[in-house]
Amino acid sequence: MKNEISIGLLGFGTVGSGVATILQQHQKDLRHKLGVEVSIKKVLIKNKNKDRLASLEPEVFTTDIEEILNDPSLDIIVEVMGGMDEAKEAIEKALAAGKQVVTANKDVMAEHGHELLKLADEKKCDLFYEASVAGGIPIIRTLEDGLASDRISSLMGIVNGTTNFILTKMKQENMSYEDALAEATALGYAEADPSSDVDGLDAARKMVILSSLAYSTEVHLDDVLIRGMKEIRDGDLELAQGFGYTMKMVGSSTKDEDGIEVAVEPIFLPDSHPLSSVNNEFNAVYIYGDAVGETMLYGPGAGSLPTATSVVSDVIAACRNILLEVNGKRVHAAQYERMIKPEDSRYSKYFHRLSVKDEIGVLSKLTAIYSEHGASLQSVKQHPAEDDGNSELVLLTHKISRQQHLDVIKELEGTASVISHYRIEGEESA
Amino acid sequence: MKNEISIGLLGFGTVGSGVATILQQHQKDLRHKLGVEVSIKKVLIKNKNKDRLASLEPEVFTTDIEEILNDPSLDIIVEVMGGMDEAKEAIEKALAAGKQVVTANKDVMAEHGHELLKLADEKKCDLFYEASVAGGIPIIRTLEDGLASDRISSLMGIVNGTTNFILTKMKQENMSYEDALAEATALGYAEADPSSDVDGLDAARKMVILSSLAYSTEVHLDDVLIRGMKEIRDGDLELAQGFGYTMKMVGSSTKDEDGIEVAVEPIFLPDSHPLSSVNNEFNAVYIYGDAVGETMLYGPGAGSLPTATSVVSDVIAACRNILLEVNGKRVHAAQYERMIKPEDSRYSKYFHRLSVKDEIGVLSKLTAIYSEHGASLQSVKQHPAEDDGNSELVLLTHKISRQQHLDVIKELEGTASVISHYRIEGEESA
Incomplete structure (x- = not known):
């Protein structure tokens, strides 16, 4: 049984320093929860001359990422450096070396999450990314x-x-x-x-x-x-x-x-x-x-400590798996094929705000456009004409397809000018 | 490696039938997530003559709890029967037999949670209770x-x-x-x-x-x-x-x-x-x-399917642990000694609503009581006298101890009658 788990921290900005702070403050609780010592053994920084946390020994800091990725004594790599290519490459190398990875990088996970999660599955490693979305919220x-x-x-x-x-x-x-x-x-x-x-x-x-x-x-x-x-x-x-x-x-x-x-x-x-x-x-x-x-x-969507809380919760999960020798035992790969809805089967209610010349018959001309496209209206509200002889019209539709909405908006342009338009959502909720 | 996990369900009321429904509807997803079949093999009911889910074979139903607790083929016992003594005893027996337990029973967990969690620790079994608090919310x-x-x-x-x-x-x-x-x-x-x-x-x-x-x-x-x-x-x-x-x-x-x-x-x-x-x-x-x-x-705090969602999430967690052979590997026992705050170190703002005789000097007499007890006031609002010559007074205190609040309330009784009083909380929040 291991009696210590060693972490390599890639990045020491807002989130990275928060991770170090939380790990240090909660040593006692962590020992109770895990039964082992969890400590940061290497930290990647950009510039060696900046002020550092007094409680971390100066030797842990390095500006050489390879020194961390190639260190066989590290169990978990925490990627909080941000950015895209270098971060993605670091995660790949860490997984390839059989290390558990925790990342807060939404850019990398959004663009390369599928391949990285597949790689983690192959390598039987954990790849956790709680902090990549909505900071401190365990979503x-x-x-x-x-x-x-x-x-x-x-x-x-x-x-x-x-x-x-x-x-x-x-x-x-x-x-x-x-x-x-x-x-x-x-x-x-x-x-x-x-x-x-x-x-x-x-x-x-x-x-x-x-x-x-x-x-x-x-x-x-x-x-x-x-x-x-x-x-x-x-x-x-x-x-x-x-x-x-x-x-x-x-x-x-x-x-x-x-x-x-x-x-x-x-x-x-x-x-x-x-x-x-x-x-x-x-x-x-x-x-x-x-x-x-x-x-x-x-909860909080950003901030040093909230985001670091999510990172450290992932670290704790990875530690538990290390101690139980069950890292990478979850199926991450997507179960279903990619299938994006076409425009004509996306239904919503819409708000349309138009500016029209205040002339006789304009309202019936406009509403005719909606009915031609099968778009039924829930309400129509006309505001008094401005000095320039234009008046504003607000129309709320019943549920129509996005295609109907786009067609109506396009055809309206001859008769009115569309100031703004929005979807209306959440009305089925309590 | 097991290729099937068997469940014994104690109770088939609102929550129990929800659990059966969800397990049946999600067979495909469960197989993807776990790689094995999860099925209900025994169900404890009170009365054999009631209508049952058509999709469960009639043989699974029994009115004899021992038939379930003594069945060595069952991996997980799901306790959704409610009540206190019989349910607690069932959980104890299941844990003693080395079975994983999922319960939705807040009464048992509130009164006997500490001993049951200790027993689970000793027996190296899971005891999960997500559904015991706030139904569908994974708190x-x-x-x-x-x-x-x-x-x-x-x-x-x-x-x-x-x-x-x-x-x-x-x-x-x-x-x-x-x-x-x-x-x-x-x-x-x-x-x-x-x-x-x-x-x-x-x-x-x-x-x-x-x-x-x-x-x-x-x-x-x-x-x-x-x-x-x-x-x-x-x-x-x-x-x-x-x-x-x-x-x-x-x-x-x-x-x-x-x-x-x-x-x-x-x-x-x-x-x-x-x-x-x-x-x-x-x-x-x-x-x-x-x-x-x-x-x-x-989220929803009750209801058949929301509560059953929590139960089944616990069942899935227990299944994962069974497949990884890591059940009961978490420290459940409390880390800190029981330590309840005395009344004089519980601080809050309070709202006091009093009825007083509308006489000269009553307000200064009342506020004197507050100052004697060191309770400073944030606001005092007097309402016009009613027909009976009494008027209402609403006082908001600054933060005072519960002991101060109790002392003031007690001493006020000579001069005024206390209609109601409440703590004011949450003002530090955003």
């Missing part, structure tokens, strides 16, 4: 174990804290998008270049990871329909509120017999939906299982 | 695995769907307690005798189970301070709302260096607290971890 584990007995039919996630923070400020404090983004940047929630957050790419990667796991099906980044925050127009949030909806930047996916659909976009949710009260930088994932019904996990 | 697993790396400092749970349903109706639809209870009964949320729900005993048992696990410390039912819904007076919910609070029946527990405190009672939560938007029969558990910060799990 991967919940999908793998807690709901192992259920068939999940839909997932909705507020999985990007930056955009949720911005939308919360815009709604609660009537801030402009620019001011809210500036505050998010000042508070460290948004990066210097926020485009991957606000354009939806960050959330899309997380939805690829979650959907692949939830449906045991290969899902690729190309499969995700992405609309970013720049689609939002002034006044849209207020209009949503007027109808009893809250606008949220949501990653959603569903699976039924026609296949899977995955999207990241600003959508309208009923105010009573559990995701509607998830505010500020918090994340939440709402799961609908055939048997369990509605569940939701809520 | 036990989250505390054991997902947050394994964190130190949990407080837990708050809406863990009784009946009382949450009643309070939601009282708040949202201005129903009386009696009407809301009648509706809960009609919908099947409340039992014929609802006392264990509305008096808080059901929630207290769940808090014993959660707190023991979260703090790795023995917690007993006697340690829980319990106040039921009958403490709520007409007008209290409206008063809460006036101050921006929502009244919820909450089980709460905290641990710090002075020990553990556990309570189940109606409390005031800020409207912005995540638990405040948990409505109707839904349950939720809010966890504060030193590293992760705030997380919350939300």
Whole structure:
């Protein structure tokens, strides 16, 4: 029986230093839980001259990744360096060398997760990635174990804290998008270049990871329909509120017999939906299982210690498996073939906001376009004409296919100008 | 390697029949996940003449529990019969015979969990009990695995769907307690005798189970301070709302260096607290971890299929362990000694609602009582006198000890009559 488990830590930034802190603070609890010492033996850093945690010996730090990957005494490699190619290569090498791997890297897991999980299966190694999605929320584990007995039919996630923070400020404090983004940047929630957050790419990667796991099906980044925050127009949030909806930047996916659909976009949710009260930088994932019904996990989506908590929980799981000699004993490979739904079998209710010339007959001309396409309307609301003789029209459809929606939007363009349009989701929920 | 795992099911009521349904519907997924067949071989029923699931052979049913407990071919015993003594004895016998056990029995786990978990440790058997708390919410697993790396400092749970349903109706639809209870009964949320729900005993048992696990410390039912819904007076919910609070029946527990405190009672939560938007029969558990910060799990707290989902997830975990030959390899016994906080080191803000004779000097007499006990006040609000010459006074304290609160309440009785009083919690949260 081993009496010590040794960790090689790749990266010592926000998450890496959090991992070191937690492992040190919880030595006693870890010994109780595992019966052995767990310690960090090597740490990859970029620059040897920066300040380091006093409690780690200076000898553990290295700038040479090969020194870590080739060290046979290390049991677990924790990849928290970020980035794509170098990180992916490091995970591959570690698995090839028979080491257990814990990663927090959503980019790598979203783009290469399927091949890496297959490699882990082949090498009989663990590859854990709880921290890659929604920081401190144990969502991967919940999908793998807690709901192992259920068939999940839909997932909705507020999985990007930056955009949720911005939308919360815009709604609660009537801030402009620019001011809210500036505050998010000042508070460290948004990066210097926020485009991957606000354009939806960050959330899309997380939805690829979650959907692949939830449906045991290969899902690729190309499969995700992405609309970013720049689609939002002034006044849209207020209009949503007027109808009893809250606008949220949501990653959603569903699976039924026609296949899977995955999207990241600003959508309208009923105010009573559990995701509607998830505010500020918090994340939440709402799961609908055939048997369990509605569940939701809520918590911090980022941050040094929350994310490190997930990494260390994975480390503990890998340690348990090492001690029981059962690493890599789970089937990771997807059970079902990739099958993405065509546009004409994706059904939703839609919100359409149009600007029209305030002329006699315009309303009947517009509504005729909807009926031609078989798209039935739930409500039509006309706002008084502005000085320029244009008035605004808000139409809520019943459930129509995405193809119908696209066709209507295209044909409307002759008669009206489409200011904005959103899907309405979550109305079946309690 | 085994190619089949056999289950003995004790009980075929709401949960038991749900377990059978899920196991049958998910045979294909289970084979993919586990690589073996999982099947129910024996089912304990009370009455042989009732209708049975057509898909289970009539021979599996028996009214003789010994026939199941003594069957050496069974690998896992699933206890969903409910009740106390017979169920506890069945679990003991199953463990003594070296069988893995899955139970949904909160009464047994709250009162005898510590001894049963020790027995499981000794016998190197699994004893899983996810379904004993908050039905379909994977809270036990989250505390054991997902947050394994964190130190949990407080837990708050809406863990009784009946009382949450009643309070939601009282708040949202201005129903009386009696009407809301009648509706809960009609919908099947409340039992014929609802006392264990509305008096808080059901929630207290769940808090014993959660707190023991979260703090790795023995917690007993006697340690829980319990106040039921009958403490709520007409007008209290409206008063809460006036101050921006929502009244919820909450089980709460905290641990710090002075020990553990556990309570189940109606409390005031800020409207912005995540638990405040948990409505109707839904349950939720809010966890504060030193590293992760705030997380919350939300979902169905009861019901046949949600609860059965948790049972079957436990069955899957036990099956995995059987196939890997690693059952009972976790330390279950509590790490820390039982240590319950004395009254004078339990701090909270309090809401006191008093009825006083509307006489000159009464306010200064009352506030003097607070200052004598070192209890500082955050706000005092007087309502106009009623016809009977009495007026109502609402006082919100700053943080004071429970002992101060009790002393003040006792001494007030000479000058005023205390209509109601509640703790105010959750204000540190986002």
